[in-house]
Amino acid sequence: MTQRAPKNRPRQPCGTRHMPGAVALLLACASAGAATPTMTIAEGKITVFSGGAAYLPKAGLQLRTCDVIRTGPKALVQIEYDDGGRIVLGPDSRLVVDLPLGGDPVVGPHYLLSGWVKLTVPKRDKAAAYRIDTPQFNLATDSGVAALRVGEHDAAFFVEQGTVTALVPSGRSLARVQVGNGRTFVRKGPADRGAVTQRADPAFVQAMPTAFRDTLPSLLAHVKGRDSSPRPSPDDNAAEVEGWFRAAPELGACIVDPTLRAAQRTLESAGFEVGPIDGILGPRTQAALRAFQEKQGLSRSGKLDAPTQKALEELQRR
Numbered sequence: 221m222t223q224r225a226p227k228n229r230p231r232q233p234c235g236t237r238h239m240p241g242a243v244a245l246l247l248a249c250a251s252a253g254a255a256t257p258t259m260t261i262a263e264g265k266i267t268v269f270s271g272g273a274a275y276l277p278k279a280g281l282q283l284r285t286c287d288v289i290r291t292g293p294k295a296l297v298q299i300e301y302d303d304g305g306r307i308v309l310g311p312d313s314r315l316v317v318d319l320p321l322g323g324d325p326v327v328g329p330h331y332l333l334s335g336w337v338k339l340t341v342p343k344r345d346k347a348a349a350y351r352i353d354t355p356q357f358n359l360a361t362d363s364g365v366a367a368l369r370v371g372e373h374d375a376a377f378f379v380e381q382g383t384v385t386a387l388v389p390s391g392r393s394l395a396r397v398q399v400g401n402g403r404t405f406v407r408k409g410p411a412d413r414g415a416v417t418q419r420a421d422p423a424f425v426q427a428m429p430t431a432f433r434d435t436l437p438s439l440l441a442h443v444k445g446r447d448s449s450p451r452p453s454p455d456d457n458a459a460e461v462e463g464w465f466r467a468a469p470e471l472g473a474c475i476v477d478p479t480l481r482a483a484q485r486t487l488e489s490a491g492f493e494v495g496p497i498d499g500i501l502g503p504r505t506q507a508a509l510r511a512f513q514e515k516q517g518l519s520r521s522g523k524l525d526a527p528t529q530k531a532l533e534e535l536q537r538r
Contacts, residue, residue, distance in 0.1 A: 257283045257299045257307070257317060259448075260439040264311070265292030267456045274456035279439065280448030285502060286474035287317045288461055291335070296431050300440040301327065303342070305350055308436060310336030310429035314464065319353070320473050320502040326351040326360065331471060333464060337368045338432045341382075353470060356407040357414065358387035358394070364401075367432050369424065376406040378420050378428075388414050476500060483524050486532045487512060 259281040268277045269288040283289075283299065289309060291297055297309040299317075305327060309315050313335020318328055329351040341350045343363040351360040352368060356375035359368055364382025369375065377384065379399050386405050387394040390413070397414060399405045404421045407414035465471040481499030487508045488494050495504035506522035513520045516531045 257301060258440060258443065259283060259289075259297060260300045260443050261296060261298035261308075261436065263297075264295030266290070266295050266297055267453050268450060269456070269458050269461045272458055274453040274458045275450035276453045277450045278448055280443035280446040281450055282448075283317045285318045285320050286500065288464070289313075289315045289317065290456075296429075298436055298439070300438060302440070303344055303347065304438070305342065306338075306340040306436070306438070307352075308338040308340075308431065310338070310432065313337065316464075316471060316474065319471070320500055324348075329353045329358065331468065332368060332370045333468065334370050334372075336429050336432070338366070338429075339368065340365045340435075355468060356409075357389070357405075360385045360387060367424075367428055369427070374406065374408040376404060376421065376424055378404045378424055386414060473500065477524075479529070480505070480524050483529065483532050484508075486536050490535060 259277055260279055262277050262279050262281070266277055267290045268275045268281070268283070269290070270284055277289075289297060291309055291311055291313045293311050295309075295311050299307040299309070307315075307330070314333040315335075315337065316331040316333065319331055321329060325348045327348050327350040331353045333355075337352060339350060339352060339359070339361070341361050341363050347362070349360045349362045351358060353359075354368070354370045354375045356370070359366065359377055361382060361384045364384050365380040366377045366384045367380065368377040377386070377399070379401055381401055383401070384399050384405075386397040386399060386407075388397055388407060389395075389410070395413070397405065397416065399416055402419065404417045404419065404424060405414060406417070406421070465474055476499030478499060480501060481497055484494045484497045484499070484505055487505075488497065490512070492508040492512055493504060494508045495502060501523070509524065509528060510520045510522045512531070513522075513528055516528075518527050518531065519525075521528075
């Protein structure tokens with residue numbers, strides 16, 4: 221997955237401004253290619269926090285790594301992928317897009333902080349699973365349809381089609397719970413292992429956003445090429461994102477490392493392609509570090525370890 225600054229977004233917010241607060245947070249640029257998420261429906265009060273600024277989005281916006289979408293009481297967002305995958309974000313919800321994590325290749329993972337999401341994944345040949353993480357468990361599927369809700373102390377999902385896997389924390393590992401068609405999975409807090417019921421929970425169905433009951437049309441082909449530059453939001457404070465990231469350790473990858481940002485500048489000056497100078501260890505920065513490490517005869521870890529940091533400092537002094 222490569223990173224680039226989308227043409228339909230002001231370039232300055234991507235990795236160029238600090239948020240107020242004790243820790244500077246910068247939000248990275250989105251991945252390009254088949255895995256680039258595009259907002260195709262944007263109805264109601266919606267804010268996208270990106271690059272230390274808040275924006276009012278519209279359909280056609282390509283989302284970036286670590287963008288945060290917040291919806292208001294009557295809002296609705298649909299995000300689409302080129303392979304037919306869709307994420308619908310319901311009212312009063314917060315979703316962090318495309319965390320820059322390592323491990324097995326997945327579409328995402330995204331992180332639902334609170335609210336409602338409907339995930340639709342079509343059948344594809346030998347394609348990566350879609351994954352949405354939550355404070356209670358991670359949800360993954362190769363193909364299927366599921367409605368997911370994250371509350372203050374619990375989370376649940378209902379499988380409308382296919383099979384969905386819940387990855388539940390269990391000691392230092394994740395327990396895999398397969399949840400089939402027509403079943404509900406609920407987990408209530410860190411001490412709970414989670415439970416599967418053989419039917420849709422009536423309270424869950426009653427609370428589910430009305431738009432989730434129907435299949436929204438695909439609009440990706442209609443919004444491509446459209447001028448979708450977002451407008452700055454005068455009523456939102458981007459600094460509040462800092463608190464959201466601090467509250468969820470899993471979102472630490474979206475917090476800037478100033479030392480890494482300086483290393484990115486040195487690598488870029490030396491001719492290595494790092495993507496945006498954002499202080500986030502994304503795929504392109506990892507690839508640049510491996511290339512530099514190989515050239516220096518160092519272990520190709522793709523991380524800013526002590527030997528690599530020393531070599532970069534020596535390069536900077538030349």
